[in-house]
Amino acid sequence: MVTAEVIGGLVLGLLVGIFNHRLVTSVVDRVHELGPDRASSMIAKRYLLRLLTSFGALALTYILSREVMPLLATLGGLWIVRNYFVIAYMRREGGWK
Numbered sequence: 001m002v003t004a005e006v007i008g009g010l011v012l013g014l015l016v017g018i019f020n021h022r023l024v025t026s027v028v029d030r031v032h033e034l035g036p037d038r039a040s041s042m043i044a045k046r047y048l049l050r051l052l053t054s055f056g057a058l059a060l061t062y063i064l065s066r067e068v069m070p071l072l073a074t075l076g077g078l079w080i081v082r083n084y085f086v087i088a089y090m091r092r093e094g095g096w097k
Contacts, residue, residue, distance in 0.1 A: 009070035013077020
């Protein structure tokens, strides 16, 4: 059954997923001007922040709803964004026909 909590979880997952993607790609876009050591350090920090924001979104969903379905919807939203960008990259690079 789709409830407002499930839809809210999905939307939260989608928004956090988009934010996480932008968080990492903003450093990757500037890798040439930062230099390899600084860029690799910043990317590692952004991935850690990405992990924390994903965990925070899941924790917030669980704290607010105390149900499994909204939690799964949030996780699904995170995965949808991730898979979209993976498939888009593969198609652009010619790895997926």
